[in-house]
Amino acid sequence: MVNMTKYTVIGAGAMGLRYGVLMQERTDNEVDFVDTWEPNVEKIKEQGGVFVSRDHEDKHLVPINIDYPEDYQGDPDVWIIFVKQMQLADMLKRCAHLFKDHQVVFTAMNGMGHIEKISKYFSDERIIGGTAMVATVLNGPGDVDFMGKPRTGVTHMVNKTEKNDERTLAIVKDFEEAGTGPVVTEKFMGTLMSKVVFNAVVNTLCTMFEIQMGQFIEYPGAKEMTWQLMNESFDACERAGIQLVETRAEEVESVDYVSRVANPFHYPSMYQDFSNGRPTEVDYINGYIAKLGREHDYTCRTHEFVTHEVHLAEAMRKYKKT
Template sequence: MKYGIIGAGAMGYRYGVMLQENTGVEVDFIDTWEPNVEKVREQGGVSVARDHQNRRIIPINIYYPEEYTGHPDVWIIFKKQMQLADELIRDNNAGLFHDDQYVFSAMNGMGHFEKIAEYFPTDHIICGTAMIATRLDGPANVDFMGAEGTEEMHVARYINEQPDEITQAMMTDFTKANLNPIFVDDYMGMCMSKVVFNAVTNTLCTMFEMQMGQFIEYDGVREMSKQLFDEAYDACERAGIYLIATRQEQIDSVITVSQEYKYHYPSMYQDFSKGRPTEVDYINGYIAKIGREHDYVCRTHEFVVHEVHMAEMMRKYHPNVTDVTNQRSESVKVI
């Protein structure tokens, strides 16, 4: 199959490059960030490292929406939640979307599938979550975090049915790409399992500007995690949403995942460190919204949403937040 990546950022590059290099399928990248597109064209591809090692240039095809004339079988979308609506409008106006195409997304937070459903039939939407750490260090400069083979992701159809032919073919390609997909039959429970995980690690690491390994050094991490997870699970259960992981499994995963990616800054802090808005409203804020809609107040999640927004406000008084992508450059070779 042929794939089109909408959003050549950290995760867009991760999925596109792994599909192209490990599976041999055709992949095109669509992006609207001019420095990114022009840097790819200038250097002949995207600069890729894994855990800061073995950086090399991987040739890719990248386009602005208005100049693209290809016809992928599946679009893969990785945009920030705040940018998605405008991106979809621009891509649709450029004539990128066709009735026979499928779309897959494993973005952080919630709310994106409703926006995608404005442009694609619901039975052509494939949902995903990814426990995959990646860092964009600058235009056309990406670092895949974690050892090869440790990638973990889940897939479900938006209409909660078993895989059809296209979904199965995509799963086969993802498996060959070493993305390690697991199919589940409940997209909402799958997605909310990742949201409530991010509501702990992403949010708290951002508030205190910590790597994940530093986060779990604190003796109270399990207790803090339990408080946030219990609220989230209580709200979801009132809404009839049942997560694919148990409460205890989520608490344990905070430790194990943070150990695996101990030097990683979560994506929310990567945005925060660059002065960009965070996705906290689509993570902790989404959990709080579910609670409010079902007569349950998620007091801790409501509070930490305010805390993150306060930290965003305070950047104007403390502008020298550490940009976690400001790392030493490494030699680059073309492969």
């Protein structure tokens, strides 16, 4: 008899749908979805599932179960959380009645600030944090596009206690079967910050100039800009006692490779929010790095400046001609 794990994804956006659909399609585990964005929930219910494409091709309907938090009756073993940072507190509050002591949560959200919010509902040994190095686009309600070839991308995973117990490793095996490329690490904050410092370059700069990652990296000064932001990030982390899982040079090369080779035609998630008139997560990425630096007597002047630049660009959208 196959031992099945029940997963419920909180946040049926681009990343939540990717991880949940792959888990549903490639494993024997049961998967549900919970979301609060009404157009998305109603569209999925209306069409009987979510339309899934890969690199804009092979669009097909995948049946999924989705509910609002107030209507959901499931009792999962594992929650997977992919929600925008500024929406998370309200989402967790609406889902609080569903949380139970036997449950574990995995999250690989962009930026920082989510772990503190999740920790109000789950003890440390029941929190698995991580990073998702993969590109996905939500074309609209009930319509998602997985970017990149199947079984590509990497998901770093580590228990908040930094002790990856049997339950954590069992979840890792499920992620392996689902093809999300799990890699187990041993440093919790170092793992999470490794994605933040990456996004602090690519997400932010591509958003400000409304360009694809490949267009950014073709600029002759892109690597110099990357080093400037990365050095500030690492300086702030080192002063805070956070050891990242990659070196400065490795992070810079990662930006180059992902932008030039892996996802040159991808618009980062921050741009997707910006271009659709939504608030960006810059305060939880560059703003978080700047805040971390100031808390440890170090000023990340470049990160502070680009945080203001993104907010300026947000404010100026009202003057943009349509």
